[in-house]
Amino acid sequence: MxxxxxxxxxxxxxxxxxPRLGLAIAERYAREGFSAYMLLRNPQRLERQIAWARARNxxxxxxxxxxSSSTSVRRTVDYIKDYTPNCDVLIYNAFAPSxxxxxxxxxxxxxSEFRVNVAGALSFVKLFSDDMRTRSSGTILFSGCGxxxxxxxxxxxxxxxxxxxxxxxxxxxxxxxxxGVRVGMVTINGMMxxxxxxxxxxxxxxxxxxxxxxQDHQRELWFNNExxxxxxxxx
Numbered sequence: 001m002x003x004x005x006x007x008x009x010x011x012x013x014x015x016x017x018x019p020r021l022g023l024a025i026a027e028r029y030a031r032e033g034f035s036a037y038m039l040l041r042n043p044q045r046l047e048r049q050i051a052w053a054r055a056r057n058x059x060x061x062x063x064x065x066x067x068s069s070s071t072s073v074r075r076t077v078d079y080i081k082d083y084t085p086n087c088d089v090l091i092y093n094a095f096a097p098s099x100x101x102x103x104x105x106x107x108x109x110x111x112s113e114f115r116v117n118v119a120g121a122l123s124f125v126k127l128f129s130d131d132m133r134t135r136s137s138g139t140i141l142f143s144g145c146g147x148x149x150x151x152x153x154x155x156x157x158x159x160x161x162x163x164x165x166x167x168x169x170x171x172x173x174x175x176x177x178x179x180g181v182r183v184g185m186v187t188i189n190g191m192m193x194x195x196x197x198x199x200x201x202x203x204x205x206x207x208x209x210x211x212x213x214x215q216d217h218q219r220e221l222w223f224n225n226e227x228x229x230x231x232x233x234x235x
Contacts, residue, residue, distance in 0.1 A: 016094025136180030
């Protein structure tokens, strides 16, 4: 059920809003008065968490979306645009991970994961950024990874994708920021933490990039997971 007051709030769209970081980001923005649209393949996984958030008057709205399907992406974006006048913040957090070295990496697997990790991000940017650039307002944030700086043979496909995503972010920023759209990235160095406290810390970085970008145009914030050693940030 949609929140009848969702139209009156600023809007944040989180692509890849799973039960850990995606949910934490949605709750962080919802606490600031946003309508947080959570895009994921199976919203039923989050029924209990969403009910908990709504019981605390947080506007979180789960939507079914498969980022590997252009039809699903278009349908979901059209729904959001029909329901709310503007997307104020777009956060791309979707990724398809698989472990393994290049010697065991199938090219079709690489392409399939690249479609989610990079091409999916481009699809959402193109669908939302034109409106943002027209009104010279809006923020686009991405979830980065230390693998983009220090590739790991154990995570060859994800290393390639995250390096490509970083290049895409730089390209988007160069073009969109000239029209008043703010672009940034939160980079997680090491494995994704699982504790609620750590996830809240990371979610707060997405909020910091949004509120601080008017002041210093900072493009990237890092979270270093001290429980893991690799990958390390490149000098």
